[in-house]
Amino acid sequence: MSEQVAVEVDSVTKRFGDIKALDGVTLRVRRGEIYGLLGPNGAGKTTLIRSIVGLIAPNSGTVTVLGRKLPNLDVLREVGYMTQQAALYPGLSVEENLRFFAAINGVEGGVKDALEFVDLYARRGSVVSTLSGGMRQRCSLACALVHRPHLLLLDEPTVGVDPQLRVQFWEQFRRMAADGTTIIVSSHVMDEAERCQRLGLIQYGRLLAEGSPSEVRAQAGTQNLEEAFLKLAGEKVA
Amino acid sequence: MSGRRIAAITRRLLEGFRRDRRTLALLFVAPLVILGLLGYMLRNSAVPSVGVVNEDQGPLGSVVASALESSSKISATTISASDGDAKLKDGSIAAYIVLASDFSARAQGGVIAPQVHVEGSQPNAAAEALQALQSALASAASNRPGAVKVQPEITYLYGGPNLDTLDYFGAAAIGLIVFFLVFVVTIVSFLNERSQGTLERLMASPLRRGEIVVGYMIGFTVLALIQSVEVLLFALYVLNVHNEGNVLLIFGIEALMAITAVNLGIFLSMFARTEFQAVQFIPLVIVPQFLLSGILFPVSSEPTWLQYVSNVLPLTHAVNALRDVMVKGADLTWPSLQLDVGVVAAFVVLFVAAGTATLRRRVA
Numbered sequence: 111m112s113e114q115v116a117v118e119v120d121s122v123t124k125r126f127g128d129i130k131a132l133d134g135v136t137l138r139v140r141r142g143e144i145y146g147l148l149g150p151n152g153a154g155k156t157t158l159i160r161s162i163v164g165l166i167a168p169n170s171g172t173v174t175v176l177g178r179k180l181p182n183l184d185v186l187r188e189v190g191y192m193t194q195q196a197a198l199y200p201g202l203s204v205e206e207n208l209r210f211f212a213a214i215n216g217v218e219g220g221v222k223d224a225l226e227f228v229d230l231y232a233r234r235g236s237v238v239s240t241l242s243g244g245m246r247q248r249c250s251l252a253c254a255l256v257h258r259p260h261l262l263l264l265d266e267p268t269v270g271v272d273p274q275l276r277v278q279f280w281e282q283f284r285r286m287a288a289d290g291t292t293i294i295v296s297s298h299v300m301d302e303a304e305r306c307q308r309l310g311l312i313q314y315g316r317l318l319a320e321g322s323p324s325e326v327r328a329q330a331g332t333q334n335l336e337e338a339f340l341k342l343a344g345e346k347v348a
Numbered sequence: 349m350s351g352r353r354i355a356a357i358t359r360r361l362l363e364g365f366r367r368d369r370r371t372l373a374l375l376f377v378a379p380l381v382i383l384g385l386l387g388y389m390l391r392n393s394a395v396p397s398v399g400v401v402n403e404d405q406g407p408l409g410s411v412v413a414s415a416l417e418s419s420s421k422i423s424a425t426t427i428s429a430s431d432g433d434a435k436l437k438d439g440s441i442a443a444y445i446v447l448a449s450d451f452s453a454r455a456q457g458g459v460i461a462p463q464v465h466v467e468g469s470q471p472n473a474a475a476e477a478l479q480a481l482q483s484a485l486a487s488a489a490s491n492r493p494g495a496v497k498v499q500p501e502i503t504y505l506y507g508g509p510n511l512d513t514l515d516y517f518g519a520a521a522i523g524l525i526v527f528f529l530v531f532v533v534t535i536v537s538f539l540n541e542r543s544q545g546t547l548e549r550l551m552a553s554p555l556r557r558g559e560i561v562v563g564y565m566i567g568f569t570v571l572a573l574i575q576s577v578e579v580l581l582f583a584l585y586v587l588n589v590h591n592e593g594n595v596l597l598i599f600g601i602e603a604l605m606a607i608t609a610v611n612l613g614i615f616l617s618m619f620a621r622t623e624f625q626a627v628q629f630i631p632l633v634i635v636p637q638f639l640l641s642g643i644l645f646p647v648s649s650e651p652t653w654l655q656y657v658s659n660v661l662p663l664t665h666a667v668n669a670l671r672d673v674m675v676k677g678a679d680l681t682w683p684s685l686q687l688d689v690g691v692v693a694a695f696v697v698l699f700v701a702a703g704t705a706t707l708r709r710r711v712a
Contacts, residue, residue: 163552183554191552197545214553253549 115174116141116261116292117162122171124157124315131157132168133315139294139308141260144287146306147296148339154315155296156194159263162294163191176260187215190259194266196250200239204230204249207238208256215257224256227282244275251279255286262286264295268302280305300336311339318342370625378631385636388654389645395420396477399427399435399444406452412462413447415487421480436467436505439648443467443477445500460485460498468504469675470646471511478502506676511590518589519674520643520667522579526602527609527663528634530572534613535626538564542617557707561700565610572606592677598670604692605666611699612662618706637663662695 117139124132131154139145147155160166161173164180178185198207208221225231228248238246247267255262264283268276280302283293287307295306303309304323311318311326319326319342323335330338365371400416402409416424427435432444446463454461464481466474478500485498507515541547550560580599583589591598616633620626640647640654641663647655658664669688672678678685 160552165548165552183556186552186554189552191549193545193548195545197549199546200544211549211553214550214555216554 114140116143116176117294118172118174119158119162120172120174122158122161122168122173124161124166124168130315132161134171135312135315135317136171137310137317137320139292141292142287142290143307144283144293144295144305146303146309147294147312148298148300148303148309148335149296149312150298153312155312156265157315158312159191159265159294159296163189163263187257188260190254190257190262192250192254192262192264192267194269196243196246198238198246198250198253201237203235203237204241204252205234207249208253211253212256217257220256220258224252227255228252229278244271247271247275251282255291259291261292262294264293266296266298268297268299276302300334300339303335309335311342313343370628374628374631378635382631382635382639385639385654389639389650395423396442396473396480397440398422398424398477398481399432399441400424401427401429401432401444401446403429403449404447404451405449406455408452408455408460409447412451412460412485416445416481416484419480419484419487421483422477432465433505436465439467441467442470442473443481445481458497462500464500464502466502466504468507468511469516469671471507471513471516473646474504474507474511506592507590511675514587515590516671516675517643518583518587519591519671520641522576522583522589522598523602523605523666523670524638524641524643524663525579526572526576527605527666529575530568530606530609531613531634532627532630533571534564534568534610535617535620535629536623537568538614538617539620539623539626543622551707557704560707561611561614561703564614565607565700568610568613569603569607572610573603576602576606589674591674593673594679597673597679601666601669601673601689601692604689604696605662607696608662608666608692608699611696611703614703615699615706618703637661640664641667643667662692665689665691 115138117137119135119137122132122135123130133154135154135158147158149155157166161168161180162175164173164182164186167181173180175182175185176188199210202210204225205221208224212218212220222231225234228251230245230248230252233241233245238249241249247270251264251267254264268279271279283295284305287293295302297303306323308320308322309326310320319329321329326342327333327335327338330341332338332341398416400413402413404410413424413426416422417426425441427441427444429446432446435441436444443464443466446465448461448463451460451462462481462485464478466477468474481500482498485500502509541550576599580595580602584591584595612633616629617626620629639645640650640658640661642658643663647658647664650658665688669678669685669692672682672685672688680686680689
């Protein structure tokens with residue numbers, strides 16, 4: 111496997127009862143790129159992300175993260191994961207939350223950098239339950255990157271985030287990618303997809319198409335991603 | 349008031365319960381279990397077992413002995429003098445009565461003076477046994493002509509006439525309170541970890557499952573130990589609960605109970621999705637255990653099949669251990685205390701393993 115590949119998902123299938131949440135998904139994410147997982151609700155985006163962080167063992171297929179085949183606890187030290195809901199301890203302060211997530215990843219320090227990164231340093235002493243929804247999302251992001259992961263998985267990080275904050279988030283993602291962090295971000299918002307370097311279109315647990323936003327548009331022969339997605343999804347289903 | 353709107357609320361409520369089997373079980377099964385247990389234990393509470401040692405050289409001894417044996421208030425059996433204390437200790441009798449060799453001779457002088465040895469750790473049982481003996485002796489005495497005074501000489505193996513109900517229940521209660529509160533706090537906070545999504549984050553970190561369970565255990569144990577100290581000091585020095593044993597040993601047993609409760613809470617939180625469901629474990633897990641643990645009714649008074657259930661509950665052994673220490677002054681050289689402490693310790697190990705094993709299954 112090349113040094114340039116951060117994540118390799120190889121024909122992964124995951125069933126929950128009768129439902130195939132992932133159906134033979136194969137994809138590669140290069141180091142330092144922002145890779146967007148695009149698809150409607152229930153397409154399998156979250157299941158795919160959870161299998162990359164080792165929360166789900168696939169029924170078949172393999173997942174390799176930063177050169178190590180899962181399951182592997184040690185590689186998780188280099189992985190950051192931000193869940194859909196802002197998963198924080200409401201009774202702890204912002205800083206206490208960050209210190210905790212740094213410690214369980216075996217890191218000391220980095221709290222100040224992470225808080226400045228999401229512009230929450232001034233609120234570091236506030237108890238999380240007193241924060242607004244947007245601040246909680248930023249705190250949650252800071253918790254995912256406090257241990258300076260090489261790979262960051264973000265599951266719909268901008269759901270419920272106002273447009274201004276969304277722009278801020280994407281600026282931060284770009285800065286991190288420029289520093290060499292690989293980012294996998296799921297979304298069902300098409301204008302966010304335009305900001306990714308490469309996209310994977312997912313529906314019914316299958317990868318419909320892959321490529322840069324312009325490649326995806328060209329493949330579908332449409333002017334914008336939304337039309338491209340609808341067209342490609344329609345073709346595969348039919 | 350609109351009947352239609354009220355009906356909508358009522359219907360919605362009943363429709364929700366139809367799918368919530370656990371709540372239905374709580375409403376319709378738990379009452380039968382709890383009432384059934386209470387019924388069995390109250391109805392079956394046996395009369396105290398009393399041993400009779402007849403060494404009297406005169407005729408009166410056998411008259412009194414047979415009066416005791418035919419009494420319906422006690423269940424009397426003939427034993428030998430040398431077995432008496434051993435039988436008191438192992439709990440097979442609550443008291444024994446010795447009719448000494450000069451029993452008849454003294455009765456001629458107008459005094460019936462049997463020696464009564466009472467186990468004494470259970471004030472109720474001791475009082476019951478003494479009362480039964482008194483009435484059996486009184487009826488035996490009334491058959492004799494002339495005025496006769498009944499003057500039993502009572503000796504207590506444990507406790508004494510001053511041991512009151514609080515001394516008996518207090519020993520168990522300090523264990524129960526710690527066990528119950530620690531269990532509730534643990535199950536609810538572990539459930540929060542799940543519902544607020546942070547458990548998912550922990551599982552996606554290099555943390556091992558065992559590290560999560562042990563970390564939790566230590567954290568709650570610290571709180572539980574502080575609580576144990578507080579409860580123990582209050583019981584001993586404010587309520588003046590009788591204590592024969594080593595305070596550090598009592599604290600050690602309480603700590604062990606607290607750790608059991610922490611791990612039981614972590615383990616059971618795997619089977620609840622909401623705090624409401626977690627609270628439902630109280631009538632299903634805690635109340636039957638409370639009834640069966642011998643806190644209110646001695647385990648030996650239960651029907652045999654219930655005794656088997658009681659004997660595999662951690663609370664039974666913990667309560668027994670606390671009473672042994674506080675009422676009887678037991679120390680770790682006593683085999684019964686070794687057994688009880690060993691069983692509680694084994695439950696700690698069992699629940700740690702069970703909590704760790706169920707953690708992955710429920711997060712994925």
